Amino acid sequence: xxxxxxxxxxxxxxxxxxxxxxxxxxxxxxxxxxxxxxxxxxxxxxxxxxxxxxxxxxxxxxxxxxxxxxxxxxxxxxxxxxxxxxxxxxxxxxxxxxxxxxxxxxxxxxxxxxxxxxxxxxxxxxxxxxxxxxxxxxxxxxxxxxxxxxxxxxxxxxxxxxxxxxxxxxxxxxxxxxxxxxxxxxxxxxxxxxxxxxxxxxxxxxxxxxxxxxxxxxxxxxxxxxxxxxxxxxxxxxxxxxxxxxxxxxxxxxxxxxxxxxxxxxxxxxxxxxxxxxxxxxxxxxxxxxxxxxxxxxxxxxxxxxxxxxxxxxxxxxxxxxxxxxxxxxxxxxxxxxxxxxxxxxxxxxxxxxxxxxxxxxxxxxxxxxxxxxxxxxxxxxxxxxxxxxxxxxxxxxxxxxxxxxxxxxxxxxx
Amino acid sequence: xxxxxxxxxxxxxxxxxxxxxxxxxxxxxxxxxxxxxxxxxxxxxxxxxxxxxxxxxxxxxxxxxxxxxxxxxxxxxxxxxxxxxxxxxxxxxxxxxxxxxxxxxxxxxxxxxxxxxxxxxxxxxxxxxxxxxxxxxxxxxxxxxxxxxxxxxxxxxxxxxxxxxxxxxxxxxxxxxxxxxxxxxxxxxxxxxxxxxxxxxxxxxxxxxxxxxxxxxxxxxxxxxxxxxxxxxxxxxxxxxxxxxxxxxxxxxxxxxxxxxxxxxxxxxxxxxxxxxxxxxxxxxxxxxxxxxxxxxxxx
Numbered sequence: 001x002x003x004x005x006x007x008x009x010x011x012x013x014x015x016x017x018x019x020x021x022x023x024x025x026x027x028x029x030x031x032x033x034x035x036x037x038x039x040x041x042x043x044x045x046x047x048x049x050x051x052x053x054x055x056x057x058x059x060x061x062x063x064x065x066x067x068x069x070x071x072x073x074x075x076x077x078x079x080x081x082x083x084x085x086x087x088x089x090x091x092x093x094x095x096x097x098x099x100x101x102x103x104x105x106x107x108x109x110x111x112x113x114x115x116x117x118x119x120x121x122x123x124x125x126x127x128x129x130x131x132x133x134x135x136x137x138x139x140x141x142x143x144x145x146x147x148x149x150x151x152x153x154x155x156x157x158x159x160x161x162x163x164x165x166x167x168x169x170x171x172x173x174x175x176x177x178x179x180x181x182x183x184x185x186x187x188x189x190x191x192x193x194x195x196x197x198x199x200x201x202x203x204x205x206x207x208x209x210x211x212x213x214x215x216x217x218x219x220x221x222x223x224x225x226x227x228x229x230x231x232x233x234x235x236x237x238x239x240x241x242x243x244x245x246x247x248x249x250x251x252x253x254x255x256x257x258x259x260x261x262x263x264x265x266x267x268x269x270x271x272x273x274x275x276x277x278x279x280x281x282x283x284x285x286x287x288x289x290x291x292x293x294x295x296x297x298x299x300x301x302x303x304x305x306x307x308x309x310x311x312x313x314x315x316x317x318x319x320x321x322x323x324x325x326x327x328x329x330x331x332x333x334x335x336x337x338x339x340x341x342x343x344x345x346x347x348x349x350x351x352x353x354x355x356x357x358x359x360x361x362x363x364x365x366x367x368x369x370x371x372x373x374x375x376x377x378x379x380x381x382x383x384x385x386x387x388x389x390x391x392x393x394x395x396x397x398x399x400x401x402x403x404x405x406x407x408x409x410x411x412x413x414x415x
Numbered sequence: 416x417x418x419x420x421x422x423x424x425x426x427x428x429x430x431x432x433x434x435x436x437x438x439x440x441x442x443x444x445x446x447x448x449x450x451x452x453x454x455x456x457x458x459x460x461x462x463x464x465x466x467x468x469x470x471x472x473x474x475x476x477x478x479x480x481x482x483x484x485x486x487x488x489x490x491x492x493x494x495x496x497x498x499x500x501x502x503x504x505x506x507x508x509x510x511x512x513x514x515x516x517x518x519x520x521x522x523x524x525x526x527x528x529x530x531x532x533x534x535x536x537x538x539x540x541x542x543x544x545x546x547x548x549x550x551x552x553x554x555x556x557x558x559x560x561x562x563x564x565x566x567x568x569x570x571x572x573x574x575x576x577x578x579x580x581x582x583x584x585x586x587x588x589x590x591x592x593x594x595x596x597x598x599x600x601x602x603x604x605x606x607x608x609x610x611x612x613x614x615x616x617x618x619x620x621x622x623x624x625x626x627x628x629x630x631x632x633x634x635x636x637x638x639x640x641x642x643x644x645x646x647x648x649x650x651x652x653x654x655x656x657x658x659x660x661x662x663x664x665x666x667x668x669x670x671x672x673x674x675x676x677x678x679x680x681x682x683x684x685x686x687x688x689x690x691x692x693x694x695x696x697x698x699x700x701x702x703x704x705x706x707x708x709x710x711x712x713x714x715x
Contacts, residue, residue: 034648034659040506040522040638041608042651042658044672045665060645 016075023067027060066397073390077383091170094125095162096135097155099177100199101143108199112175113137128158128176154185163192176362177201180355183362196363201356216346219265220252223272229293230271236335244339246346266349267291267342276314284312289345291315306341315341432535432570434528438700439535461485496545496559497537498595499530499569502605502614503550504582505652509606511635511697512642522633523578525696526604529631531573532700533602538566545599546572547591551580556591559599581653582609585616596623604631607680610654615680619687628689629707632680635696638673641666 039045094116101109116123116137124134135143155176163172168191175197176182218237222230234250241248251265255272261279267289270276276292284290289312307314464473464484472486507523520528534544538561545559546569557565557572582605595601601621607614607630621628637643643662650657677693684691690710694703 034646036648036650036657037512037643038509038652039649040509040606040652042649042654042656043608043610044676045649045658045660045669046656 016079017072019075020068020071022071023064027064063397063400066393066400070390070393070397073386073393077386077390091167092173093163093166093170094173094175095128095159096125096140096175097128097177097182098146099179099182100175100197101140102145103177103201104175104199106141109140109143112197113140115173116140125175126162128155128162128174132162155182156185156188156190159190159194160188163190166192171195173197175199178357178359178362179353180357181352183357184352194363196359198359198362216246216248216267216342217263217265218248218250218267218269219263220250220269220271221255221259222252222269223255223274225273226271226293230269233269233271233291236338239335240339240342244343246343248342267345284314286312288312289315289342291317293317313341313345432531434531436535438528438532438704439539459488462488494598496543496597496599497534498545498547498559498599498601499534499573500595500601500603501526501530501546501548501573501576502582502603502607503548503553503555503576503578504605504608505550505579506581506606506608507578507633508652509635509638512637520696522606522635522696525633525700526631527573527576529604529700529703530602531570532704534566534569534573536704537600538563542600544569545594547595548572548576549583549588549591550578551583551587553577553579554583554588554591556594558594582613582617584611584613585620588617592620595621596626598625599627601626601628602631603628604633606634607632608653615683615687618684618689622687622689628687630684630689630691631703631707632691632693633696634693639695641669641673 094112096112104112112125114137116125124136125140127133127135155174159172159174163170166172170192172190172192172194174194177199179201220230220234230252234252237248237250240246241250251263253259255270255274259277261283265288268280268283268291270280270290270292276290280290292314293316307316461474461477462485464486468486472488474485474487477483477485503523507526508521510519510521530546534546537544541561543559543561544566546555546557548555553576555572555576557569603618605614609615618628618630641662643666645662646659647662648657648659681691690707692703692707692710694706
């Protein structure tokens with residue numbers, strides 16, 4: 001914002017730009033001296049009334065101004081400076097995660113709300129969730145605890161999505177916690193300077209977590225012709241509930257055309273002949289665990305096939321769980337296999353929630369996005385204009401200089 | 416068409432008498448006036464005695480050797496004295512600021528050579544030649560007299576005089592002026608820059624029915640056209656005073672002031688019935704003499 005012409009971005013620019021003082025100093029020295037001419041009788045000159053000196057030196061000042069401008073533009077070109085198309089200010093955007101809002105103190109929220117008023121370009125913070133909704137200061141201060149969606153995309157993708165509408169010279173202020181779940185996944189390059197505001201969370205801070213570590217909610221969606229399958233899977237899950245320490249809650253719902261997901265289950269069994277609906281695919285992509293049945297052609301020994309769309313998993317089970325159609329499913333190993341998949345996922349979720357990252361792990365980003373590197377390459381169009389301007393100024397300087405000095409040189413006989 | 420000798424060419428000749436001789440001979444070329452002879456100190460020739468000659472003029476020693484009468488003849492001694500008066504103030508060291516003039520003469524050197532030429536001609540004509548070089552630092556006086564040896568003395572003083580200081584006030588020159596008031600032709604060469612009215616007082620003091628004054632004012636081109644531009648610090652050669660001005664801005668006013676100065680000077684000198692010649696040091700020496708004679712011819 002105060003980086004006028006980017007001088008604050010690079011201290012060397014200031015030193016280079018100070019070269020504009022050179023002609024000024026030379027001008028002041030030469031102005032105070034003047035060229036000395038021995039004259040036989042200055043009484044002829046002394047009686048002449050002179051005009052004020054400020055008017056007398058007007059031509060020389062024009063020359064001085066041109067020379068200073070030349071040096072300034074040359075220093076800008078050499079420094080490779082950027083020019084903000086929106087003027088001298090840089091767009092600042094505040095992005096905040098649900099987890100930060102859940103765990104930050106009221107004091108932190110007040111600070112954020114105040115900074116929105118002072119610094120942010122449009123006085124609102126953008127939520128880094130699937131909604132990308134905007135929060136003003138009041139909304140931040142009145143924030144009520146909200147269930148964090150583990151299944152939502154990691155922060156890198158959310159940042160990229162949110163930043164699509166930002167101007168190229170924007171600076172992002174990201175408010176987040178150091179929870180592993182926020183950053184889980186591969187880092188991607190973000191072409192904006194990011195200022196991180198990381199709220200460190202203690203490892204044992206789990207009392208606020210609504211998703212209990214030992215609770216798995218399973219939703220069995222079935223069509224009418226898959227009732228037997230549903231019963232089979234339900235029995236398997238209940239036996240797991242009985243035999244293991246994990247609390248597994250089983251909910252069954254018959255699939256309808258206009259079905260909407262009402263609850264937030266840990267895993268969904270889709271037991272129907274119809275292809276998976278889009279909402280279910282989205283659920284899987286956002287980190288949900290989905291089981292469905294499918295025919296696996298040509299691989300009779302293949303029992304499972306697991307895909308990972310987005311952050312979730314889709315596990316396709318061969319056959320329709322019917323003992324006659326698929327002996328393998330009917331085998332006693334099926335509940336154990338099921339337990340393995342569920343427990344692995346469950347463990348992974350727990351690890352993401354309780355894992356913590358240190359600051360360097362968060363702030364070190366791949367590609368060109370280095371935290372403190374705000375200096376961007378010079379705009380090529382601007383560079384061309386500056387060069388043209390430099391040439392024009394040089395020509396003007398020559399012309400003005402010749403206009404001033406030619407009569408003097410000719411009077412001295414210099415060609 | 417009169418062909419004059421470029422002063423820049425003459426400036427390369429470092430021998431003052433030679434320059435004076437070259438210019439004067441070129442100037443007198445074709446006149447062929449025979450020497451006027453009569454009574455005087457400087458011996459000229461012997462002549463056979465003719466009846467009516469003064470017996471006192473017969474050289475008796477020669478008669479003893481040759482047994483014939485010879486009469487001694489001397490060059491005619493003129494009763495006119497030509498006074499060469501030179502302003503030796505510091506301002507006479509000025510030369511034009513133009514590059515081509517930097518190798519040329521200063522006003523002082525120009526005046527020295529001009530006076531030497533005038534003196535040479537006067538001496539050849541048999542007139543008495545006197546020299547007065549004045550400044551506030553020195554005053555060199557060589558009384559007017561005839562003869563070759565005296566002329567050499569004048570030339571020596573002309574070559575030895577150094578410029579410095581200002582033109583002195585009249586009071587300081589009273590002793591030297593007595594000799595100039597007797598049947599004289601005074602050549603005063605100066606730039607006529609005065610801080611009070613010392614130069615005009617000086618020439619006015621010479622005004623006398625027996626004295627004719629020719630005032631030669633030397634100028635340079637840069638004083639006339641004032642070619643300076645931009646901020647200039649002008650320094651007075653005599654007073655060392657400095658003034659910083661924008662030459663471009665003051666040029667017009669300077670030219671007006673200078674014109675007024677010239678006009679006033681001309682009025683003052685004319686009032687004292689003096690011949691006032693204004694010449695630039697870029698002009699040939701012999702042209703100045705030619706202009707001088709031309710003016711005299713018109714006056715006569």
